[in-house]
Amino acid sequence: MRLRGGFVSYTSRVQARKKEETKVETNGTTSQVLDVRSKRFYRQLEAILEVVQAGSGDGNWIRRVHTGILGAFGDLLHLRGGTVLVDHGGFFLEDTDDTAPASVSTSDAAVALVVDHGVCLFRTSIGDCVRLGRSGIAAVLIQSEPRRILTFELGEQSTGEEVEFALRTLRSALDHRLQTDRMHSHLEQAFEIQRSLLPSKVPVLPGFEFAAFSSPAERVGGDFYDFLIGDEVSLTWVVGDASGHGLGAALLARDVVTGLRMGVERELKLAVLVERLGRVIARGFLSTRFTSLFLAEVEREGNVFYVNAGHPSPWVLKASGDAVRLDVGGAVLGPMEPGRYRRGHVFLEPGDLLFAPTDGLLERTDRTGEMFGEARVTRILCDTIGQSVSAISRRIETEVSSHGPIGDDTTWILLRRLPVG
Template sequence: MDGSSHLEAKLLYRRLDSVLGALDVSRPGKKLLVSFLEQAFRTLRDDLRLRAAVLYAEGREGFSFVKAVGDLKSPARDTLDPAAPPVSLVLQHGVYIFPDPGAEGTPARAGILPRGAAAAIAVGARGDRHLIFLLVGEGWVREELDFALNTLRAALGSRIMEERVRGSFREAAEIQQSLLLDELPEFPGYDMAARSVPAEEVGGDFFDFIPFDGEMLGLAIGDASGHGLPAALLVRDVVTGLRMGIERELKVAPVLTKLNRVIHRSRLSSRFVSVFYGELEAAGNLIYVNAGHQPPLLFSRGHVLELATGGTVIGPLAEVKFQRGVVRLYPDDVLVAMTDGIFDRRSRAGEFFGEARLRRMVEESKGAAAADLLDRIFTAAFEFGDGRPWEDDATAVVIRRTAAPPAAATPPA
């Protein structure tokens, strides 16, 4: 029986990212999957209550046993029939959870796993598919398991595809560069600056500004988990989908909900992507949705507000809903939005740059132009890491409200 959530979402994201970041795509498909199985089981065993896992590879006669980890107690079956449950269920759905060990068509009934709650994922294209069956123990949480397995499946699919499209890096870099703005749009009453530095030739971070008219400006920042080609392709899809959706609907939450469905169905989906999108009015109101992104910080009148209202990251789950948040920027207020590449920058001693340093830096830079504050942030984070190359993509957006909009002229009496 699944229990209540015991794991913080951000901690789970980090665990998943560490597993996916350790994948070596230079390995052949089967070796890549074996390496993934071992790494994932070792890293996620306690968080997801995993007891055992079994990997099968597709061949001419069905699926053959490849590798097992954990406490199986008895050997797994050597071969599996694609038409028989539970294999057919997993192939049909991609991810499948078997909560009742006594039901028909479970991995236990098929002799794949010992009796108990189980789950499975399928990755790859027909003729070269792999199945991973997982045995879970007491205290497992369906929501966490479903999220993790959907994320891992999407990532594995993109990694396997990356082997086939490795030569497309230059094209992807050109596509990504075309999406980033050379010049930020002007928005009267506001001073703005933004920068994105990829850790590799192409990155998984982005920022965007969408001008509507002189009265409202759309702004976005996002971080596709990992970096390189799969993340860059996902960024392309997200930025394009966000621009098209906003232009058509002008409704923040429904656009992100639809974008999530599109990204979830995409076989190029890197892993998952966090997105913060807001619509800033000239009068200072900011309506926003935070889809699992590092909360931007609003420095306002001696207080610091975290803009965290929204929902989960985009991609892993087919159906998600988002809530809107509303804040107000007053003259001299500063909004700073960043990605983990800056917060997670490490010193030689392994210490994170962290949010506290950023807060002090902004408070000590009161009145500074947005571009100057942006320079200080990147310089401080880079020097904190002793000038080493960036470990992860680093992106920041700084918006400072400079003045209240001019009052409307009073008509003559």
């Protein structure tokens, strides 16, 4: 199909052809024929993709890709020379060491065709003919950040159908690799964000001992916990679950923890703090996600004041064996404007345990579909009542790991008021 300005678009499907890289006679001369389904083609393609993977953070990687394409396929496709153009918003600038690189506007006819079609072969001149739209040029759009256009000069023996099919294959592989690398980069950013949220050490509150555990189901999850502020009189802490996984969940968890830290520093009351945080989240760009949390302040004398915002209810295991659920508070934080939150209270006697998990622990299933559940956790707490909370936490970790594979982020905080004497 021929379009304006001599641009030829490859729109028909290429018939499946078995073409080995053999030598054929053309007007008495011998030339190579490219088989894009051969092992050699994909070995050469993989070598170019390795340049992409190794080149993250290196501004010259795209030039090496351009050179690699010419080295691997230039003779077979009759391509030579060309350049790299980089999108600078409003214009593409030649990627060169020259002090006055050539540029071409994004509104130029040739650029518009390349952006629309991905791969273009220009048989006659089009546009302003600066580096891109002149005759005998093949152009490939690469969806990097920023976008790039690779250009190659077409030799007289270039076959349009073969060149375009090969360049489209190359472009598809390059874009896929770039997208994969971006995804990995985003996950690493999310991992660093999540790691920065977790406390580096367990705090000290006279008369109490604390333990905490957190493990994401994937590289990055939405669970979080933090010891927000403390002194010799009291300690404020939180455990929560931002919905989803990956960068979005990590960003939301970061915003929640940051908001809580600011509120605690301003000495806001727990219920007021959660209510204001809920209003901020509802107006945020991540407001389509939900966050549950359990926020508590533990006083040295044994008082625990808390707000439960839609979180699985923690419970206190009394030294007597009785269990007290901590479910006072309000709704989960999310896209809806929150209502009022109430503050709950429980008193810890010496020897009492408080356990605050996320649902990833309680809902861990075995091969039969049976959940780990609260009853199993309570049994472990009762069986290990005389041990340190660190030892109890390790016992829970061991048993839940043997119960079944992790399917959701798993986090908990465990604390005990130490027995007197």
